């Protein structure tokens with residue numbers, strides 16, 4: 518039976534907590550969110566009818582700082598998923614040392630079915646229902662799957678109208694015109710590339726001799742493809758929600774972006790063969806980058822993964838059972854809470870810039886991002902070597918330890 522995302526998250530917690538010999542109270546505190554807010558959002562649709570959408574915000578843990586994490590718009594959003602994602606945000610922020618806690622929001626909706634006007638009214642509606650619970654020192658939302666800087670712009674505008682003053686640090690991933698940070702748009706992918714470069718060094722492999730398959734061509738996947746290609750990596754296979762393709766020669770990512778822009782999908786790109794999702798995950802490449810949704814690498818396909826490195830740009834793409842299989846097969850898995858932490862790291866930089874009302878260049882942002890990512894990679898690698906464990910468990914050991922310390926120092930446990 519497939520387990521839920523939250524059950525998987527708790528299995529990851531247990532593994533790290535055992536290594537840390539974490540006390541029962543801290544375990545219990547880390548096994549549930551501090552608060553989950555559920556709201557109904559009525560939206561007047563273009564046809565004049567009112568439709569109600571369900572929205573969530575899971576505020577998992579704020580021992581280290583305000584809750585932080587994106588808002589997802591997807592038809593398959595559930596309370597369980599949002600809880601898992603908020604737990605992973607808590608661990609992610611701690612793993613890379615940000616002074617933030619973890620949260621996550623979601624709305625059950627297929628945003629592709631909404632007009633721009635409906636999308637705006639839904640986004641403003643979400644904030645009308647949630648505004649008491651968020652703020653720069655409380656909980657700071659950001660983009661996630663199918664939410665964009667434009668949506669963050671509407672949300673910030675609604676929040677500021679309700680509270681009656683400017684508060685740009687309430688939401689990150691904003692458009693640059695509203696106090697967004699340089700580099701935020703591609704920071705998730707860029708952070709992942711920084712840690713992947715470190716992993717390649719460990720394995721003695723040059724980017725120019727590295728073949729890659731990427732699952733997903735959204736914000737994380739498309740920027741990762743572009744940045745990796747610029748580094749010299751050969752992108753051989755890629756997918757989006759409509760299908761997957763593979764090629765015998767490295768894909769021209771710029772031309773692929775233009776094709777997707779024109780046709781709405783990567784499928785049908787010149788000189789490529791259409792493959793299915795399973796074939797994409799099992800492609801004969803050096804590096805596999807899951808950059809889509811949860812539960813993609815499971816006990817049923819983990820043994821068939823050919824890549825030597827799995828770099829998780831998505832949140833939760835690999836189940837705990839699959840982790841064990843990959844570890845046994847000597848696949849180096851760089852876990853989501855490290856690989857995709859570049860997004861929230863630049864969100865943190867965005868908040869810092871908003872608080873100071875003083876803005877950095879893209880170069881400054883990237884220099885600071887690289888330092889944080891490489892430092893975190895090195896610290897987690899050390900723990901992995903010390904305990905002879907997989908890199909996910911090592912990342913959780915580092916993160917759980919930090920959150921547990923903050924809870925202890927606050928007198929919560």
Ligand code: GLU
Pocket residue numbers: 585586587588657658659660661662689690832857858860861862864
């Ligand atoms: N949604 C992104 C993530 O899962 C970014 C979160 C943020 O910037 O707060 O890490």
